[in-house]
Amino acid sequence: MMTVLYNVLLALAALILIPYYAVKIALTGKYRKSIAAKFGFIPPETLARIKGAPRIWIHAVSVGEVTAAAPVISALRQARPGACIVLSTSTETGRDMAGKTATAASSLIYYPLDIPWVVRSVLDRVKPDVFVLVETELWPNFLRICASRRIRTVMVNGRVSPRSYGRYVMTRFFWKRVLALVDEFGAISAVDAERLARMGAPRSRVHIIGNAKYDGLAAKVDPSLHDEMSEKLAIPPGSMVLVAGSTHEGEERIVLSVYLKLREIYPGIILILVPRHVERADDVCSLVVEMGVPHAVRMTEINAGKRRDGHDVIVVDVIGELFKVYSVATVVYCGGSLVAKGGQNILEPAAWGKVVLYGPSMEDFVDEREALERVGAGIMVHDEEELFGRLRALIGDATFLAEKGERGREMVTSNMGASRRYAELVLEVLSKTS
Numbered sequence: 001m002m003t004v005l006y007n008v009l010l011a012l013a014a015l016i017l018i019p020y021y022a023v024k025i026a027l028t029g030k031y032r033k034s035i036a037a038k039f040g041f042i043p044p045e046t047l048a049r050i051k052g053a054p055r056i057w058i059h060a061v062s063v064g065e066v067t068a069a070a071p072v073i074s075a076l077r078q079a080r081p082g083a084c085i086v087l088s089t090s091t092e093t094g095r096d097m098a099g100k101t102a103t104a105a106s107s108l109i110y111y112p113l114d115i116p117w118v119v120r121s122v123l124d125r126v127k128p129d130v131f132v133l134v135e136t137e138l139w140p141n142f143l144r145i146c147a148s149r150r151i152r153t154v155m156v157n158g159r160v161s162p163r164s165y166g167r168y169v170m171t172r173f174f175w176k177r178v179l180a181l182v183d184e185f186g187a188i189s190a191v192d193a194e195r196l197a198r199m200g201a202p203r204s205r206v207h208i209i210g211n212a213k214y215d216g217l218a219a220k221v222d223p224s225l226h227d228e229m230s231e232k233l234a235i236p237p238g239s240m241v242l243v244a245g246s247t248h249e250g251e252e253r254i255v256l257s258v259y260l261k262l263r264e265i266y267p268g269i270i271l272i273l274v275p276r277h278v279e280r281a282d283d284v285c286s287l288v289v290e291m292g293v294p295h296a297v298r299m300t301e302i303n304a305g306k307r308r309d310g311h312d313v314i315v316v317d318v319i320g321e322l323f324k325v326y327s328v329a330t331v332v333y334c335g336g337s338l339v340a341k342g343g344q345n346i347l348e349p350a351a352w353g354k355v356v357l358y359g360p361s362m363e364d365f366v367d368e369r370e371a372l373e374r375v376g377a378g379i380m381v382h383d384e385e386e387l388f389g390r391l392r393a394l395i396g397d398a399t400f401l402a403e404k405g406e407r408g409r410e411m412v413t414s415n416m417g418a419s420r421r422y423a424e425l426v427l428e429v430l431s432k433t434s
Helices: 002-028 043-048 065-079 092-101 116-126 140-148 162-170 172-179 191-197 214-219 223-232 250-263 278-290 300-302 324-327 349-350 363-374 384-395 397-412 416-432
Strands: 055-059 084-089 108-110 130-134 154-158 182-185 206-207 240-249 270-275 312-317 330-334 356-358 378-380
Touching: 002 140, 043 108, 065 084, 065 092, 065 130, 065 154, 065 214, 084 092, 084 312, 092 108, 092 250, 108 324, 108 363, 116 206, 130 416, 140 154, 140 172, 154 416, 162 172, 162 191, 162 363, 172 191, 182 416, 191 206, 214 270, 214 349, 223 324, 223 356, 240 250, 240 324, 240 349, 250 270, 250 278, 250 312, 250 384, 278 312, 278 330, 300 312, 300 397, 330 384, 349 397, 356 384, 363 378, 363 397
Parallel strands: 055 084, 055 130, 084 108, 130 154, 154 182, 182 206, 240 270, 240 330, 270 312, 330 356, 356 378
Antiparallel strands: none
16 A cells, blocks of 8 residues: 555656756756666667676665775675676766776666566566665655565665655555565765664664775875865965865855955965856856956966966866875865755765854764864864854864874774675675575
8 A cells, every 4th residue: 555655656756856857957968967867768789788797776865875885795795796887877877976986896787767677677687686766766666666576675874854754654664575675785984874773774774884985995095186276276385275175055155255265364275166056157257256356367277278377266166186186285174064964974074174154054974074173183163254264263273183083084094894795795685695
């Protein structure tokens, strides 16, 4: 009965969403690359790479999940060199990131819509022995059809944000049935494990394993990336650089206001703005001019050969550069936190040894926030005035930034190892396939 109700609601949602996305595709081109794949189309050249055994399908929704999936895939590849590892994403940005970081995957595909005939069509061609979902990506039809075909399923890097948890618990009667279809759950923390259990996951199947993102970030830190970015952005040694990463609407105005005040104290300070969604770059550049800065240079312009000379505000309007940009920062503000968005990944700058500031909305990164605050590498601010005060003091204290930043970096490296444990969990479940 619940499955029927779910599919009825899915059909009703489709009546509203299909026209909406059709207009978005026609006007902006967004989703054009992925729409056919979401209805089950897999290009022949992609399908040709899906071969070998065992066959492991890993699903990572977007950029953040791909960051966690990549080291798990590497660990699986090391343990089973001949395995076919298929990585799917839901977003085009996630697909772009997967192409850059998940190089141990055999093939990249888009995750299908949760429509039964579409799911069956894709499963017929991928033929996975085990399906691995990263974080908490639960699609009832997909999991039900996997169970009916005796395809084992595992959750890795499982996390449940406070906002999602409230919705899940309110509809526990439904999600308990869905979670029963998952063979094993690997959770990031005790809090996430308890939330999964309260949502209806059988406690005997829930294991606390850690955060695979630590492995991926620590492995990516490379001094050559810093040198590459410094040269590209024409940032001389010793420059003061404020990086505002993954900012959302409303935050750029605050950051720019703070930057203009800082510039009066520290002439020549450079601001690098990295909006969370690159399609907002035009609005961000317009805001820069509105706030009194004559012009911001875009990363696309720099990539085309333009020099930064004379421009102390850079807007990163391309995907996949944020991690490298953090390497040139003196100090970092991480967005999605002075507006109610739940925060963004503060581990990325910490992996480079940077002190990170953020607002109070960090509901999606509570464990990471607490870990950085324990070693003094994470600092919460509540408004524009406090952000300015903290940055003014920090930028002038190189010793503090170096000491606390190094503690943050050590915290990241000391938490490595989760990806190997997740790979072991997947292989253990795989060994039980009949």
